[in-house]
Amino acid sequence: MNVFEMIAVITVVGTIGSVLRARYGVVRDRHGNDVPIGVDDTAQAENQRLREELRAMKDRLAVLERLATDNDNSGARLDREIEKLRDRP
Secondary structure (H helix, E strand, O other), X not given: OOHHHHHHHHHHHHHHHHHHHHHOOEEEOOOOOEEEOOXXXXXXXXXXXXXXXXXXXXXXXXXXHHHHHOOOOOHHHHHHHHHHHHHOO
């Protein structure tokens, strides 16, 4: 077997391996780990829940930043704003 035949065999074996991985739904991430294609419904539901929770936390943070940088130092106003935050789910 000469060098060119060996290169052709290695190329064919690599191609067949890639086709089989694609056929069975496995890809590699950027770290070289095999990851199945397709996300199940529980993972999608968890992602959606986490996105909603993150959105709520960003809203709360925006309110707290506004309270911290607000020039009006009224204690009663600050108490009302904090109570509004507590009432939120």
